[in-house]
Amino acid sequence: MGEILIGTCSWTDKALVSSGWYPPGRRDAEGRLRHYAEHFPVVEVDATYYALPSIRNSLLWTERTPPGFRFDVKAFSLLTGHPTRPAALPADLRARAHATGDPGFLNEIWHRFSDALRPLRDTGRLGTLLFQFPPWFAPGARSETVLRHTRRRAADWPVAVEFRHPGWWLDDHRARTTALLTELDAAAVAVDMAQGLPGSIPPVTPVTSPDLAVVRFHGRSPAWGRGSKEDRFRHSYAPGELAEWRPRLHALASRVARVHVLFNNCCADAAVRAAASMKRLMATATHPSDATG
Template sequence: MAEIRVGTCSWTDKALVASGWYPAGHRDAEGRLRHYASQFPVVEVDATYYGLPSTRNSLLWAERTPEGFHFDVKAFSLLTGHPTQPNALPADLRPALARRRGPAGTDPGLLDDVWDRFSGALEPLRQAGRLGSLLFQFPRQLAPGRSAAAFLRECRERAAGWPVAVEFRHPGWWRAEHIAATTALLTELDTAAVAVDMVQTLPTSVPPVARVTSPRLAVVRFHGRSTAWGTGTKEERFRHSYTPGELSEWTSRIRAMAEQAEEVHVLFNNCCADAAVRAAQSMRDLLGLPAPALT
């Protein structure tokens, strides 16, 4: 049976900080991370999608967390084919955004440079044993097909030797007619498939398919079930408090994933006030996982 780790998709979210979840004396940057890591064994780093990480932060994250704690780090937007503003890049790389020669609309040389800086900054985290995976979350525009599969292979080749998980935002990848091919592709690439929980009433809803495509890791991300997903503000899209019944729909699937992978990460992205940490605590209880030791 795999080790099941339950956590959230941020420990720095402003709404979480304002909710009062962090106790007095643990509300500065160091205190928040140390407190979070005393409650959960895994967390997702979201800021690296918006800007390249720094070596300094990797060193601090490793220093402030206990042995065995894992960070799942989101890949920078340019690496996944998302629109990226020039000011998100270091100044010396910004001119290269004007060169559009690759299949994702970006100069392949720029992607190589960005990957080198992205991975280099995370190397201390990796060396400390704190890196759980790199999460490549692909945009809705990346629909199943030959060019998309080729882009995935390029991404995986660039990240060779690193633990990678993939989340698709286009629902076609996990619809019945593509499930087998998607599973085969990710298995070939030794890349963990990310199972998604979200509202299922929208045309853009990703089906809640749970497939294990890497023997090392399986991932489930809970986005909440707000019907504002396609149209609302960020706060409206993620405003959802999971009920025990909704979480129970996933317990047997998570246990089945744990029979096939060495580790399962269950991450809550319904980051509105303390909804994500409360859902994570509830899921931990439903799965019968031990609560953190009191310190």
């Protein structure tokens, strides 16, 4: 049975910081991460989507967390085809901000991104690199080519892939998507979210890597795909909603070395509360139904 690590998507989200979850005396940058790491063994770094990471931060994150702690790092926006503000680029690259289709430019972005993360990798704290592709990244030959280029660029790095276009996991394409990610040795990211919306991703749990499976809980807000960030992610998971996933997580853990379970319903302290509840739920005695989920 593989290891199941449960945490949240970010420990620095403004709503979490202002919620009061961090105790007095532990609300500075160092105190927050140390406090978080006392409660959870994994976290997703989403700041790296908005700006390239730095070696300094990677070193600090390593110093402030215990051995065995894992960081799943979200890929910089340009590496997944998202719009990127020139100001998010290093000063010497801003003049090339328009060259998003230039492989040489993207290779330079990748080298800077990956070099900054080597302290995490060298100390065993890197869980995976999360490549989250946008809703317009639809299945097809062109997108498959992008995925292959992405995997070659990230050769020898652990990679997980999340699709925001539901077509990748619909019945008529699911087997092809699973085969492609398996070929690329990229962990498929399963998601929990509201169903019945135009952009709803089916709650499937494919296994495409023997090393890792990732499940991200986005909440079940009906405002997914529209409204403010708070509207899209505002959701407090009920015990029954979490319990639905218990057999699925056990089933994943029976097939991979590690399962990362990350809560992204980041409004106030909703994500840390849900993560703590899921930890308690998974720590209880295994129910026979878990083996068949």
